Every structure is written in structure tokens, then in C-alpha cells.
Amino acid sequence: MRGAGPMELVRAASLTGYVATMWELGVDPAPLLREAGLSPQVLANSEQLISGVAAMRLLERSAAATGCVTLGLRMAEKRSLASLGAISLMVTHASSLRLALAALTEFRNRVNSTLMLQIEEGDGVVVVRENFVFSTPEPLRQGSDLALGVLVRLCADVLGENWAPLAVCFSHEAPPVREMSIFPRLFRCRPEFDSQFDGIVIDARDLDRANSRADSDLASHARKLIEAVRYADLQTTQQRIEQLIVLLLPTGRATIRTCAESLGVTIRTLQRKLDAEGVGFNELLNRVRMQLATQYLANPCVRVTDVADLLGYGSIGAFTRWHTQSFGASPKKLRARYPDRFRPGHSVRAPR
Numbered sequence: 001m002r003g004a005g006p007m008e009l010v011r012a013a014s015l016t017g018y019v020a021t022m023w024e025l026g027v028d029p030a031p032l033l034r035e036a037g038l039s040p041q042v043l044a045n046s047e048q049l050i051s052g053v054a055a056m057r058l059l060e061r062s063a064a065a066t067g068c069v070t071l072g073l074r075m076a077e078k079r080s081l082a083s084l085g086a087i088s089l090m091v092t093h094a095s096s097l098r099l100a101l102a103a104l105t106e107f108r109n110r111v112n113s114t115l116m117l118q119i120e121e122g123d124g125v126v127v128v129r130e131n132f133v134f135s136t137p138e139p140l141r142q143g144s145d146l147a148l149g150v151l152v153r154l155c156a157d158v159l160g161e162n163w164a165p166l167a168v169c170f171s172h173e174a175p176p177v178r179e180m181s182i183f184p185r186l187f188r189c190r191p192e193f194d195s196q197f198d199g200i201v202i203d204a205r206d207l208d209r210a211n212s213r214a215d216s217d218l219a220s221h222a223r224k225l226i227e228a229v230r231y232a233d234l235q236t237t238q239q240r241i242e243q244l245i246v247l248l249l250p251t252g253r254a255t256i257r258t259c260a261e262s263l264g265v266t267i268r269t270l271q272r273k274l275d276a277e278g279v280g281f282n283e284l285l286n287r288v289r290m291q292l293a294t295q296y297l298a299n300p301c302v303r304v305t306d307v308a309d310l311l312g313y314g315s316i317g318a319f320t321r322w323h324t325q326s327f328g329a330s331p332k333k334l335r336a337r338y339p340d341r342f343r344p345g346h347s348v349r350a351p352r
Contacts, residue, residue: 008051008052008053008113008114008135009049009050009051009052009113010049010050010051010052010055010111010112010113010114011046011047011048011049011050011085011110011111012042012043012044012046012047012048012049012050013046013047013083013084013085014050014055014083014111014112014146015038015050015055015058015075016043016046016075016078016079016083017074017075017077017078017079018043018058018059018062018075019040019043020078021071021074021075021078022062022066024074025066025068025071025074026066027062027065027066029062032058032061032065033058035058035061036054036055036057036061037051037054038050038054038058046083046085047085052112052113052114052134053134053136053138055143056132056134056138056140056142056143059071059072059142059143059146060139060141060142060143062142063141063142068179069141069175069176069179070145070175070182071142072141072143072146072147072149073145073146073149073182073183073186075146075149076145076146076148076149076150076153076186077149077182077185079149079150079153080153081153081154083150084104084111084154085110085111087103087104087107087110087111087222087226089218089222090103090107090219090222090223091103091104091154091157091158092157092158092213093211093213093214093218093219093222094158094211094214094219095210095211095214095216095219096158096207096208096209096210096211096214097155097158097159097207097208097209097211098207098208100158100211101117101119101128103223104154105117107226109239110226112147113239114132114133114134115130115131115132115147116130116132116133116243116246117129117130117151118130118131118199118246118247121204121207124203124204125166125201125202125203125204126201126202126203126204126206126207127197127199127200127201128151128199128200128202129197129198129199130144130147130148130151130198130199131246132144132147132291133239133242133243133246133288133291134291135287136290137290137291137293137294137295138291138294139298140295141172144170144171144198145170148168148170148198148199148200149186149187151200152165152168152186152187152200155200155202158211158213159209159211160212163206164187164188164189165187165189165200165201165202166189166203167189167190167191167192167200167201168183168191168192168199168200168201169191169192169195169197169198169199169200169201170191170192170193170195170198171194171195171196171197171198171295171298171299172193172194172299173193173194174193174194194299194300195301196299196301196302196306237270237273237274237276237277238274238277238279238284240263241259241270241274241281241284242284242288244258244259244263245259245284245285245288246288246292248312249288249289249292249310249311249312250309250310250312251312252312253312254285254312256270256271259281286326289311289322289326290326292310292311293307293311293323293326293331296310296311297331297334297335298335300335304316304319304331304332304335307319307331308320319331
């Protein structure tokens with residue numbers, strides 16, 4: 001049906017450590033799980049697919065209930081690479097971090113279909129950004145923090161436990177001083193808050209540094225096992241287009257023509273593929289813009305004019321008209337409401 005969102009599914013393993021963390025914080029997780037339509041029994045089956053939106057809302061609601069804005073990071077401390085399931089063998093035995101991240105991106109539908117990695121290289125450093133794409137704008141602070149914590153642990157698994165990123169960037173503000181101790185413990189570098197993106201910065205040499213634990217035979221065997229059981233959860237056309245839109249928007253080239261060329265198909269073929277999935281290109285473009293607009297405007301350090309540029313608008317007037325039509329209010333008016341809309345305890349800033 002046209003207008004329906006994509007299959008925004010994540011493995012129950014994405015909430016590994018949730019129950020234990022909630023009990024540590026002195027809050028019974030059962031009522032919150034029921035409120036989200038989940039249960040401890042569902043979470044016990046790590047391969048069970050659950051709603052990504054439900055998982056995100058559960059984390060934000062739980063942060064509010066506990067008064068702990070570092071809930072996602074506390075969960076990340078309890079995660080091991082094994083929580084990635086079958087993909088973990090490919091990652092652990094990849095010959096380099098570059099190949100490990102490529103495997104994670106290739107098979108992301110088996111881990112978290114809503115999370116995308118974007119790798120930017122230049123000037124001796126590499127920026128690994130994380131972007132969530134949902135059909136409706138969602139507050140994502142806890143989910144983003146959790147994903148960043150897991151990403152750093154994945155990198156350390158490939159590069160060695162003594163490895164640390166050059167920087168870890170958060171689009172939200174710094175937490176209260178009493179909750180700061182988890183950052184050096186988890187990331188082993190100074191965090192940067194109120195950033196324009198969520199991600200990590202690493203030395204470019206780390207990307208291709210040899211993994212001492214690599215085993216090409218095991219990595220190849222793992223790939224064959226995963227490919228042998230590939231089902232209909234392979235990346236859909238609309239998911240590929242959403243990813244391209246995220247990457248192309250700041251360049252002003254997020255058009256159906258550019259996306260079709262990127263996939264090596266004609267515009268008509270791309271339209272037919274999207275029609276078969278019950279969605280149109282303009283709908284996807286608008287959906288991604290709404291999610292990113294919500295995230296960018298939630299960060300007070302990003303100017304409205306910069307948000308217009310990041311979303312591919314040539315003028316602030318065009319952006320304001322689109323925003324008013326989509327959200328029922330101008331960007332400035334809606335931004336003024338965010339402290340109330342997106343605070344679980346402190347403000348929730350969603351990532352780029």
C-alpha cells in the first residue's frame with residue numbers, strides 16, 4: 001500500500017543489556033516493555049525481529065523513567081561483538097577494519113535495517129557517521145549513543161583492545177557531571193558534544209591496518225553461511241534509495257535521475273521497482289527530509305540556514321515553505337517546542 005513505511009526491523013539482540021541495566025538503575029523494566037509491546041521473553045531470543053521504532057521509543061521512555069541520560073551507553077558496555085549474530089564472525093576475522101565495516105554495511109538488514117554507516121576519508125582522518133532512517137521522525141538520543149558505543153567496541157575488536165578513536169562526536173549536549181565517567185571508560189578519548197553529527201573520528205591508517213586475528217577461511221565460511229540463508233530481508237530498493245538520498249541531499253543532487261544512475265538503471269526501471277514496493281521517490285525524499293529536519297533542528301548549534309543547505313534547499317524561503325507544509329509550523333516555531341517534545345529528562349538530540 002502506498003504510504004506505508006518500510007520494514008523497520010531490528011534484531012532483539014539490539015536491546016542486549018537493557019533488562020540488566022534497568023535493574024541496576026532501580027527500575028522494573030517489565031511495565032516499560034509492555035508499554036512498548038515487548039517482553040523479556042521476546043528479548044531472550046536474540047534473533048527475534050522487533051519493531052525498530054518500538055525499540056527506540058522504549059529506550060527514550062526508559063531514560064525518562066530512570067532519569068539516566070546515559071542509558072544507551074550503559075547498555076553498550078554490556079555488549080559484545082557476538083550480539084551481531086552470524087555477522088560477528090565475518091567482522092572478527094576481516095583482514096582490516098575497512099572490510100569489517102563493509103561487511104556490516106552489506107548485511108545491515110540482518111543487524112539493524114534502520115541504521116546506516118557513512119564513511120568519509122580525507123586529510124589523514126576518517127569520519128564514520130551513523131544515520132538512522134525511519135518513516136516517521138523519532139527522538140534517537142539513546143539509540144544513537146548505544147550504536148556509537150557498539151561501533152567503538154567493534155573497532156576495538158578488530159584493531160585491538162588498546163585502540164581508541166581520535167574523537168567521538170555527539171549531536172546532543174553534555175550530560176550532567178555525575179554521568180560523565182562512562183565516556184572515558186567506554187571510548188577512551190575526549191567526547192565532543194553539540195556536534196553537527198554523531199560518529200567517530202579515527203586515524204586513516206587504522207582503516208587498513210592488518211587485523212592480527214584475521215582468518216580469511218573463517219571469514220569466507222561465515223559469508224557463505226549468511227548468503228545461504230538470505231531471505232526476503234535483503235536490502236529493498238526503497239532502502240537503497242533512502243541511503244542514497246541521505247548521502248546526496250547536502251550536494252543538492254538527491255534526484256530520481258541521480259539515484260537511478262547510481263544504481264545503474266533507468267528512471268523508468270527505478271520507478272517500477274519502487275511502485276512494486278508501494279512507494280514513490282518523492283515520498284521517500286520527503287520522508288528522509290522530515291527525519292533529518294527533525295534531527296538537525298533539535299540541535300541548537302545548527303542554524304536554520306544550515307539545515308536548509310543540508311536538506312538540499314537553495315533558499316531559506318523554500319525550506320521554510322516545505323517545513324511549514326510538512327510539520328504545520330515554521331522551522332523556528334517548531335524548534336522552540338523541542339525542549340518539551342524531545343526531553344526524556346534532558347533534551348534528546350537525534351543524530352545526523
